[in-house]
Amino acid sequence: MNSSVRTIYNGSAVPVAEIPSIDSTRFIQAVLDATGHGWRIASYFGTPDAGGTTLVCVLANNAESRLGLTRTHVPGRGFPSISSICPQAQLFEREAAEQCGLVFDDHPWFKPVRFHRPFVPGRDAWDRPADVPIRVGVMDYFQVAGDEVHEVAVGPVHAGIIEPGHFRFQCHGEEVFHLEISLGYQHRGVEKAVLGGPHPRTLHHMETLAGDTTIGHGQAYCMVMEALSGAKAPPRGEVLRGIALELERLANHAGDLGAIAGDVGYLPTSSFCGRIRGDFLNMTAVLCGSRFGRGFLTPGGTFFDITDAQRDDLLKRMADARRDLTSAVELLWNTPSVMARLDGTGVVTRATAVELGLVGLAARASGVKQDVRQDYPSGIFRMAHIPVATETNGDVLARAMVRWLEARKSMDFIEEHLRQLPAGGHRTPASPCGEGRIAVALTEGWRGEICHVAQTDAEGRFSRYKVVDPSFHNWQGLAMALRGQQISDFPLCNKSFNLSYCGFDL
Amino acid sequence: MIRTILTRIRQGHRTMQYPDGPPPRMPERFRGYPVVSSLAKAAIAAGGSAACPYGALTSEDGGTLDMGKCLFCADCPAGNIEFSAGYQLAATRRDDLLAHPGSEHHTVKQLSAELLRMFGRSLKFREVSAGGCNACEADTNVLSTIGWDLGRFGIQFVASPRHADGLWVTGPVSENMREAMLTTYEAIPAPKIVVACGACAISGGPYHDHKEVHNGVDTFLPVDLYVPGCPPHPLTILDGLLRLIGRVG
Numbered sequence: 001m002n003s004s005v006r007t008i009y010n011g012s013a014v015p016v017a018e019i020p021s022i023d024s025t026r027f028i029q030a031v032l033d034a035t036g037h038g039w040r041i042a043s044y045f046g047t048p049d050a051g052g053t054t055l056v057c058v059l060a061n062n063a064e065s066r067l068g069l070t071r072t073h074v075p076g077r078g079f080p081s082i083s084s085i086c087p088q089a090q091l092f093e094r095e096a097a098e099q100c101g102l103v104f105d106d107h108p109w110f111k112p113v114r115f116h117r118p119f120v121p122g123r124d125a126w127d128r129p130a131d132v133p134i135r136v137g138v139m140d141y142f143q144v145a146g147d148e149v150h151e152v153a154v155g156p157v158h159a160g161i162i163e164p165g166h167f168r169f170q171c172h173g174e175e176v177f178h179l180e181i182s183l184g185y186q187h188r189g190v191e192k193a194v195l196g197g198p199h200p201r202t203l204h205h206m207e208t209l210a211g212d213t214t215i216g217h218g219q220a221y222c223m224v225m226e227a228l229s230g231a232k233a234p235p236r237g238e239v240l241r242g243i244a245l246e247l248e249r250l251a252n253h254a255g256d257l258g259a260i261a262g263d264v265g266y267l268p269t270s271s272f273c274g275r276i277r278g279d280f281l282n283m284t285a286v287l288c289g290s291r292f293g294r295g296f297l298t299p300g301g302t303f304f305d306i307t308d309a310q311r312d313d314l315l316k317r318m319a320d321a322r323r324d325l326t327s328a329v330e331l332l333w334n335t336p337s338v339m340a341r342l343d344g345t346g347v348v349t350r351a352t353a354v355e356l357g358l359v360g361l362a363a364r365a366s367g368v369k370q371d372v373r374q375d376y377p378s379g380i381f382r383m384a385h386i387p388v389a390t391e392t393n394g395d396v397l398a399r400a401m402v403r404w405l406e407a408r409k410s411m412d413f414i415e416e417h418l419r420q421l422p423a424g425g426h427r428t429p430a431s432p433c434g435e436g437r438i439a440v441a442l443t444e445g446w447r448g449e450i451c452h453v454a455q456t457d458a459e460g461r462f463s464r465y466k467v468v469d470p471s472f473h474n475w476q477g478l479a480m481a482l483r484g485q486q487i488s489d490f491p492l493c494n495k496s497f498n499l500s501y502c503g504f505d506l
Numbered sequence: 507m508i509r510t511i512l513t514r515i516r517q518g519h520r521t522m523q524y525p526d527g528p529p530p531r532m533p534e535r536f537r538g539y540p541v542v543s544s545l546a547k548a549a550i551a552a553g554g555s556a557a558c559p560y561g562a563l564t565s566e567d568g569g570t571l572d573m574g575k576c577l578f579c580a581d582c583p584a585g586n587i588e589f590s591a592g593y594q595l596a597a598t599r600r601d602d603l604l605a606h607p608g609s610e611h612h613t614v615k616q617l618s619a620e621l622l623r624m625f626g627r628s629l630k631f632r633e634v635s636a637g638g639c640n641a642c643e644a645d646t647n648v649l650s651t652i653g654w655d656l657g658r659f660g661i662q663f664v665a666s667p668r669h670a671d672g673l674w675v676t677g678p679v680s681e682n683m684r685e686a687m688l689t690t691y692e693a694i695p696a697p698k699i700v701v702a703c704g705a706c707a708i709s710g711g712p713y714h715d716h717k718e719v720h721n722g723v724d725t726f727l728p729v730d731l732y733v734p735g736c737p738p739h740p741l742t743i744l745d746g747l748l749r750l751i752g753r754v755g
Contacts, residue, residue, distance in 0.1 A: 115682055116718060136682040156686050159665030161633045161647045163640055164683055185682045188637050189718035200559035200583050204712040204736075211641025211737065268510055272517050274651035282533065288580060289535030292641050294736065295580025303580050304535065327513045334509060502639050 004030035005059065005068040010376035013227035013439035016455060019056070019069045027055070027072035028082055034059045034068060035086050040357050042067065042442065042451045044092035045466040046100035048120045051075055053100045056466075058440055058453060062375040067440055074102060077123075081107035088357030091472060097125040099191075111139045114184035114505055119192065136184050137166045144170035144177050152487060156185045163501035171487055179482040179490075181475050186505035194465040198225065198433070207294055210469055210503030215241075215248045215284075216445025217467070217503075218297040220452040223378060223441035225299035228433035228456060233379070235422040237301030242380035243417055244284060244293055244302075246410035249446040250321075251280035253403040253410075256498050257329055260400050263492045264341040272328035279321045286310055286317075301427025311418050318418075322411050329404050342397035346481035346493035349394055358477045360448015360470045362497055365402045366394035372444035386413055396496040433460040445470060447500065469503030521655045525754050529741055532591045536739065537578040539592030542607050545569035551585040558584035560714050567606040574603040574708035574722075577736040596733045596746025600724065603708070603732055614731060614749035621697060625671050626751050628660040631701065632670035632694060634687045637680025637719050638711070641737040642704035646676065648740045661747060667693035672730075678706040678719040679726065691727055699730040704737050711736060 004026055006019050022030070035041065043058040052075040059068040081104035083090035093104045094113045101123025104110060110125075115136040118124050128134060136156075143151065149172055156164035164185035170178040190205050206221035207214045219241055226232060233241070258273025281291035288296035288304050295303055306314075332338050348358070353366035363370050371388040373381040389405035391398035438455045448470030457463040478497045482490060522530055532538070549569030557563070562575035563584040571587060573595060594613050597603050602612035617625060635643050649656040650663065664670050667690050679687060691700070702723045705711035710721035723729055733746050748754040 156683065157634055157690055161635070161643050161663055163635045163643065164686065185686070186635075186637050186677070186680060187682055187718055188678065188680055188713045189716045190713075193713075193716060201712060204559075204577060204579070208639035208641070208712050208736075211639030212644055214641070268514060271652045272513075274648075275520055275653045278648055278651065278653055285533035285536065287535075289533050289537050290580075291645065291739070292737065294577075298581065310534075324517060327516055331510060331513055500640065502637075 005034070005070045007066045007068050008440060009065070010067060010372070010440065010442045011223045011227055011378045013434065013437045016436050016438045019071050019438065021071050021073060024072050024074065024079065027057070027070060028080060030070050031057050031059070031089070032082060032086060035088065038063065039068065041088050041092060042449065043453050043466055043468045044089060044096070045453070045464070046096035046102060047455070047464040048100045048123065053096075053102055055079070055096065056453070058451065060376075060442070062370050065376055067376070067442075069438070069440070077101065078103045078105050080105050083107050083109070087355050088473070091476070101125050109142075112184070114187040116184070116187055116189070137182050139182060141168045141182070142170070142178060142180050146172070148172055149177070165501050167490075169482070169487055169490075174486045174488065176482045176485050176487050176490075179479045181479055183475070183501055183504050186502040188506070190506045191465055191467060194462055197462045197465070203298070209467055209506065210471075210500040211292055212252055213248065213445045213447065213450070213469070213500065213503065214293040215244045215297065216443050216450050217452075217469075218293070219245060220441045220443045220450045222297050222299045223443070224439045224452050224454045225430070225433065227439035227441065228437055228454060229299070229431040230434070231300045231428050231431050233301040234425045234428060236305070236424050237426040238379040239417050239421055240287070240302045240306060240426060241297065242384070243414050244287060244296055245443070246414050247280055247284045248293060250407055250410050251277050251284070252446040252498075253407045254280060254325055256495065257332070257400060257403055259495050259498070260342070260396065260492065261332060261338065263495050264338055266332070266335060266338045269328050269331050272324065276321060276325050276328060279317065279324070283314055283317050283321075286314055298427060298430070300430045301425070303427070305426045306421070311421065315415065315418055318411060318415055325407065332400070339397070341492070342400060343395065344393070345396045345489055346485060346496060347393065347395045348477050348481050352480050353394065353477065356476050356480065357473050359473045360444070361399060361402045361406065362448065362474050362477050364388065364390045365398035367392045372442045372449050376442050378441075378443070380417070384413065384417065386410075396492055399496040435460045447471060447498070448474065467506060469500055471499040471501075471504045474499055475504065520653055521658070522653060525748055529593070532593055532739070532741070535580075536591050536593070537580065537589035538742075539590050539595060539611065540571050540573070540605050541588040541590050542605055542609065544586065544588040545571055545605065546607050548582075548585045548587045560709070560712075563587070567609070570604050570606040572604055572709070573734040574600060574732060575705065575714065576734065577705055577712065593739055593741045594745050595735060595738065595742050596731060596749070598731065600729070600732060603734060613755070614746050616752040616755060617699075617750055621699070622752060624697070625699070629672065629751060630662050630664045630670045631672050631674040632667040632690055633663050633674040633676070634683070634690050636675055636677035636683035636687050636707075637713070638677030638704060638706040642676035642706070645737050645740050646674070646703060646743060649744060654740060654744065656744070659748065659751065659753060661751070668695065670694045670698070672699040672701060673727070674701045674703060675707045675723045676703050678710040678713045678721065679723060680719045684720065684726070688726060700727050701731040701733065702729045703733045703743065704735060708732050708734060
């Protein structure tokens with residue numbers, strides 16, 4: 001970590017020229033050095049240009065609250081893969097290959113991620129002809145051979161109101177040897193559409209990257225815009241954003257705790273939490289009219305302020321919801337048949353979590369103490385520290401427990417900050433983005449770390465906008481959790497992660 | 507066991523009275539059916555459709571808002587269209603989603619007598635999520651929770667298309683989901699109906715005209731129920747369904 005890397009803080013921007021542009025050998029060495037010394041890959045992406053591709057890597061150091069940026073220009077088509085020694089890079093390399101046509105030599109799983117055409121026509125990493133349609137999900141799946149081994153294929157359409165994805169299980173009887181997950185069904189071309197922006201559609205595209213994380217992604221976008229333009233949200237706006245972010249976490253955690261109960265056939269908590277989730281969504285609707293927080297955020301603050309009557313209404317609703325959620329969730333921990341199903345199911349060890357670069361509640365459940373709100377605080381979280389909730393076992397129980405611990409902290413946070421809202425305005429006027437800059441924003445969405453990177457051209461328009469949803473890091477964690485499990489436990493394990501398909505597919 | 511029962515008593519009976527009682531109160535800032543008198547002014551101010559990035563507002567008929575394209579933005583880029591708290595947005599025909607000064611507020615028409623005989627008391631849907639953001643899915647799912655209890659009306663979401671009477675689509679229909687959606691539709695026995703839930707499924711929503719998606723379900727299939735919104739409020743969806751089966755209207 002030296003002249004190869006430019007360090008910056010979360011939510012800041014620097015001139016692109018300040019990012020060291022180094023040759024491929026030094027670039028790879030810098031990334032491997034960093035990941036070998038406790039840094040993580042927060043984002044790693046390519047931008048095609050006339051002469052080749054520029055690769056940018058955003059490294060994150062949780063202990064030092066610092067982000068490191070480095071880049072290299074690849075003039076040709078090939079680039080060495082580091083996935084075999086640095087597994088957290090494997091999906092990033094495949095994504096860069098699919099978008100920019102780079103071929104990563106010796107990549108162990110070199111296959112498409114989302115099944116779309118490359119950004120620049122003709123630069124296809126797999127040399128797929130332009131006149132032959134790309135068929136989603138058709139790829140070379142990892143297969144286990146043997147007389148008694150069989151393969152189970154599920155999806156894209158699942159039994160229920162769930163997003164589409166394809167899952168291939170290699171099984172021996174009931175036991176799962178290996179699970180491979182192939183996505184891309186929700187791909188709608190968001191990163192490409194944002195180029196040349198910000199456009200009038202851009203905020204909506206950010207709010208709908210993952211609909212259940214409207215505030216998490218919206219906030220990251222606002223931070224990027226504020227870093228690029230120099231506008232700053234006033235304190236009241238920052239607090240309101242924090243409240244909206246924690247309401248989003250509460251709604252999803254409550255819903256997931258209910259769904260986990262449902263997947264082990266424990267209906268009381270399942271029924272109660274399904275309704276309580278709605279109570280939290282309705283609180284977000286008090287803020288902005290939308291249960292998902294659409295229209296609440298705007299670069300420079302929040303679009304809506306809150307009235308005293310609305311604040312009192314929210315405090316009352318929160319007290320009711322806290323009582324209901326507490327009694328519903330505590331049933332889980334006091335019901336032996338539920339605990340027996342959650343305990344020890346779908347284990348991801350701490351070592352695996354670190355090696356794969358898992359983020360968010362899935363990482364914390366495996367004992368990795370990591371939370372953007374604490375490690376890279378921005379906005380209200382610079383003043384108000386939310387304790388990080390961790391567990392050690394990395395099983396379904398740990399992921400459920402972390403949700404409950406976090407939900408309690410979020411309720412405390414919201415009540416405290418509703419009672420002491422700073423006076424003053426809630427937004428500052430937006431201003432245009434600076435030219436030739438690169439900004440990085442991390443937020444802790446309810447699933448985990450969200451990373452947005454924006455780069456502007458000489459006119460201050462987006463020349464690249466890279467989104468990393470926490471699901472991008474964590475799907476591989478689900479695959480590992482299934483190893484050695486009964487295939488019948490897949491729904492339960494899946495629900496304990498509850499990852500986003502659309503956030504992954506972009 | 508005692509604890510479970512006590513908790514059950516404490517949580518209480520929470521299924522809403524609607525449609526036999528009043529509907530749940532909509533949030534103060536909810537943006538529903540447009541105030542049509544505000545459309546003319548907005549259309550003039552916007553100078554046609556240029557200001558709405560989705561082309562939802564045009565100057566036709568003195569200012570027309572296409573609710574199938576509208577995302578009901580808080581910060582309406584087309585120029586201060588006022589939205590009322592009216593949640594009854596669903597419609598049977600695509601054209602009924604066009605609101606302009608003097609237009610009638612169309613709601614959903616009951617199914618034909620023949621379909622009503624078959625589906626009126628038991629209507630099962632196979633849901634296909636096809637390229638959206640999972641918010642429409644989330645608020646469709648909510649209808650099956652105890653607060654809304656869709657099962658009361660004989661309406662259910664089922665796992666197999668073979669058991670279904672209709673296809674429920676969310677999302678703009680991404681190219682990568684086109685085949686799976688059409689195959690699911692084929693697998694549903696006739697007669698069958700199709701519901702387009704949310705701005706994406708009606709018009710492509712925020713992704714309108716993206717190369718990676720198609721602009722909604724009716725590009726491929728005849729649609730029997732359009733539910734606007736991004737995402738629609740659960741009450742908007744329920745209202746559409748209950749009118750369809752003649753429980754409200």
